[in-house]
Amino acid sequence: MEKDLQNKEAVKKLKSAAEDIRFCMYTTYKNEKIESRPMTTIQIDEDGNAWFFTSKKTEIGSETNPEEAVTLIYSDPKNNTYLSVSGSAVAVEDQAKKDELWNPMTKAWFPEGKDDPNVVLLKVTTDEAAYWDNTSSQMIVFFSMVKAVLTGTTPDGGDYGKLNLA
Template identity: 80%
Template sequence: MEKDLQDKEAIKKLKSLAEDIRFCMYTTYTNGRIESRPMTTLEIDEEGNVWFFTNRNTEIGDSSNQGEAVTLIYSEPKNNTYISVSGHAEIVESETKKEELWNPMSKAWFPEGKDDPNLVVLKVTTEEAAYWDATSSKMVVFFSMVKAVLTGTTPEGGDHGKLNLA
């Protein structure tokens, strides 16, 4: 069933789906090429912004890319949940935010801890998203597809829609 959501309802839906997945493919368009790399979502705040840590010495962590258009792609095939989020990225210089987002797992990437000089906070200001959420069991999805084949109809694909996050 198609469900387009706005404002707070859209943010609530994004948080409920993406926070359980945690990992996304952070996708940019650079020099005529689509480039993706895995990132760990640290937080989706009350305004729908998505927060990450990254290294200052990477393309993502380079402050010359402020305002770069990005797409975050979340996928959880086991639960039939998929999200594509569009927005703009920026480096945020904030010791308070570093402290707030820091967790023990971050130390795997930043062994010097919160004070690592290469650790930067990355914020993606979200604008819109599309989601597909068919959290039914695999058996229910399978029988829905078989029914569609036998009846010449389209299978029920769960909820999907657009999220207006701006």
């Protein structure tokens, strides 16, 4: 069933889905080519912005242009939850924000710690987002599809909609 969400309700859904799934494909378009790489979401803030750590030694850390268009694609097939976020990215040099977001698991990727001069934050400001969420078990989803095939109807796809954060 289509359920578009607005404002705080939209941010809450975005935050819940993205932080539960945690991993996304961070997708950019450069040189007439779509490029994706896995990234770990550190936080979705109260405005619906996504935060990531990266290194200046990587392409994404060294070549992110201010206001670069990105798409974040989250997928949790086990729980039938999917999220697509479009927005703009910017590299952020803010030690207080690094301190706030740093956690023990982040150290696995950055062994020199949060004070490493190559560690940089990426902030993705969300322009548009959409979700697909079917909280039914995989067995119920399967039977819904079988029923649809046998009856010539469309299976129940669960909840989906746009997330309007403004």
